[in-house]
Amino acid sequence: MWQATTIMMDGELMPFADARLHPLSLAVTYATTVFEGLRAYHLPKEGKFALFRLDEHMRRLQVGMKLLRMERTYDTAYMRECLTRLIHANKPDDDVYVRLLVYVSGTGLMATTGPVGFTAAAMPREKSKFVDTGMSLGVSSWSRLADNASPPRIKSTANYHNARLTQLQAKSDGYDGALMLTPQGKVSEAPIACFFMVRDGKLITPSKASNILESITRDTILTLYEEMTGEKAEERDVDRSELYFAEEAFVCGTGQEIVPVASIDRLPVGDGSVGPLTRKLRRRYFDVVRGLTPDHAGWRTLV
Template sequence: MHKFLPIAYFQNQFLPFDDAKISIATHALHYGTGAFGGLRGIPDPQNPEQILLFRLDRHCKRLSDSAKYLHYDLPADKIKTIIVEFVKKNQVKTSFYIRPFIYTSDLGIAPRLHKIEKDFFVYGLELGDYLSPEGVSCRISSWYRQADHSLPLRGKISGAYITSSLAKTEAVESGFDEALLMNAQGKICEASGMNIFMVRNGQLITPGYDQDILEGITRDSILTLAKDLGIPTIERPVDKSELFIADEAFLSGTAAKITPIKRIENYELSKTRPITEKLRDKITAITENRDPNYQDWVYVVPLG
């Protein structure tokens, strides 16, 4: 059972979460014409009277860009102001997840984006580990990732997540924790809601933006950190057969953080993961505001 935060932002006001309701005729509910973001908040380990948000500006910019696909002008600065106020009003004392959502709020039945009302809401829930930090098992999904020429994959468009849902359920119901999707060219591109990395011969490898992936913020952070740590990195297409013999592999995302992959199909991966652990330790230190070199990645919200 999810434990939702008590206050939501809905229809231009803050109100109790239980009072934030939409109609069953809401346009976005029928056509997937929404776009969402997701970011974590954690109490500052050094000062529990303030909350730390990881790369808030980047999250707000991506959501503002996603809104453009829906023909909706929602400036990143406005999103940021609302999220900061949302955090202050909820006075959260544990790790939590923030879900901002843009959607077509009209009650019409024609699938369109022009001449239709849009709206924006924010809610949150307490959230610990989304996936096991000890590692997950993955299967190659029978469902393929959509192509950018059919959907704007650089936005987190809600309707696109039917593929993620199909893939995740297929994986879990067949005995795995997570699904890996291939693109139309038969290359591994991402998981159901996460980017993927592998390590071969000391080199960190991940599919590039030309492989129909989401422009992940955690992914971008990992590539920056790897270069700063002197880990050779490359963005290129990834074959399924490479993953089976990878030295290390892991998933990345706001909810998943950095989660090791321990098995892909019937291929066991090594339990020794030096590069994965180095990156995970580094990003954990940054999100907890313990690394002075990356303090600009952490936004501090005082609760007092």
């Protein structure tokens, strides 16, 4: 696997190990950071790399910067140029996972809004080891953050305290991962991925009002499903007990991609194997991200 050699801070490339941020910056003390995880897929036909849905990732990041009232923001054209330079500098020979963090790098009191800085890293990322077997998920006793407390809709570092507590509990309870419920007891999402299930042959996912990150992969799957079946998936409140009726389930995200769920609370999902719709959606997803099909070219930004 290739290695990340070069990182970028505020537009400057430097050796990966040389990146520095002050420990008293607001980014560290108050988690005043918004970030994105993107993938640049290797396109075998073109022999090039393409960032998947860069515009949508940048739009989410921009809303995050606005909500955190950062005193400066970055536009998509500038970040595209930065990420292109970063990826080329690392000379990847396979898919790239990009982490882009924007933060208040200044020190000061809690309401400090600048100076603002950013770090971008391009790294290899191993594929999930649960793709063929499916994951075991446990419903967490930690609730998902409430929108009027720490909005999960934006990708702020602060939100991952909640996600991490959930993941740590799941691991110590012997599960591969967790599923979180809203404070009202409806299904929300996994700590680093959104959740889909199939019931009576129909694809269902918790709505955007279920305290989820507005996931770009979730949106991609909703679009691809509608194109494949001519039907819209159901985006709605999902009760916990519906989980046990599911014929198939999977989690999705840029980092996770599409990972089947084999059991929830140690009860099998369907017959516990990877379901046919999950397989079909995975195949179509990889055709699209790798440009093996000409459609959705607008989702692939060549770098």
